[in-house]
Amino acid sequence: MFKKVLISDDLGSINQGVLSVVNKLNIKETQQVQYCDDAYLKIKKAILDDAPFDLLITDLSFVKDHREQKYSSGEALIIALNKEFPKLKVIAYSVEDRLQKVRLLINLHNTNAYVCKGRNGLLELEKAIQTVYKNKIFLSPQVAQALNPKTNLEINDFDITLITLLSKGFSQDDISIYLKNKNITPSSLSSIEKHLNKLRIQFKANNAIHLVAIVKDLGLI
Amino acid sequence: MFKKVLISDDLGSINQGVLSVVNKLNIKETQQVQYCDDAYLKIKKAILDDAPFDLLITDLSFVKDHREQKYSSGEALIIALNKEFPKLKVIAYSVEDRLQKVRLLINLHNTNAYVCKGRNGLLELEKAIQTVYKNKIFLSPQVAQALNPKTNLEINDFDITLITLLSKGFSQDDISIYLKNKNITPSSLSSIEKHLNKLRIQFKANNAIHLVAIVKDLGLI
DNA sequence: CAAAACCTTACGGAAATCCGTAAGGTTTTA
């Protein structure tokens, strides 16, 4: 079994629960942090000390507070860690169940498991740890279909960008200018209209307001 | 100190954390549930058995699953309990920090404490239990201002109706027709525009989309 | 009671969104 595990989650109560699972699994050394930056530093330090962590269990969303953070989310942390320390095993433990996000983490950033917090979260986490230890990938049942290539993945990043900008009060004209400035294509007003129209149909929304409301309810933005 | 406590939260990991706090406080009997209906039944049963609970610590949002529930949220549970068993002390333990909601629970439904899940959630929960035991109300610092009467968080029901209808895809014209049908005044398109304009200013929103997004984020709709 | 303040409603013009059509470019596919 793993020898040295780091738990990263801003909610103390979650940390407690995860800890109880880890303890049950006969893991010798466990440490906890509540900030992504602390996780990064601890992992780096441990390698320098020649006593690296085997496994990181991390939340994805961290509430911002007064402490300025280099890594403000679990994703940012995972991406950085995967580049620098590809050998470290990582389990994401999150309330989110967006297939898009799961797919991104597993396929692009070599995350080893994605466990959804929920009624059976701790049970699944236990399974995840055991599965990852055997060098296999674990997904919670709710997101298991994420890796199925025929699962039509909702909407892409561009769409998310569009709706996010809308929700921030940008007019479609503003969005066009914004995208042009960033050299992102498509950026024409016409294309933006087309994409939003497609999204309205897809989400059965009457208008842009409705679309933003629906997508917000789904937690996609 | 309290003698018999019930913890209600759908996330197992949270339950664990809360449990550790309760145990620290020298409370003799603790029980846990993951569904609001179970909480209600356990509390009712305990009273019939002449061994009632002193305190309920409950989450507010419960993820729906296959099990059909009479009480689908912590609020619904609290409201029902307060009517039937007004003596039971209740602590809400939630990630939400909407002042509106806090005010509602404390003032209307006699909730005794509102603790925000967060980095210091368990610490605050401990304080909350002790404070409630002394028959005082406890609020997490982030929501402490909720009860301050000069905190103006009010937009009225009509405003909420307008924004809610917007978020459901109604055009302003649709809203006008809808209100006329329901004999609600004002109902003219012009008045609706005026009210929404006022709200846009109040919430510093650029347009209706932005307004709906902001108000959704605030949890007002 | 009368003035002031407020609210609802109407109207008109500018701006933005919605929606279809069409041209030209790129990628996919047979």
Next chain:
DNA sequence: TAAAACCTTACGGATTTCCGTAAGGTTTTG
């Protein structure tokens, strides 16, 4: 490689939102 499929962009018109002004009614206030 040529046809098909797809994508971006442009444009025009209908509809809706945004915003100011103004008239008439109700409530508040001195």
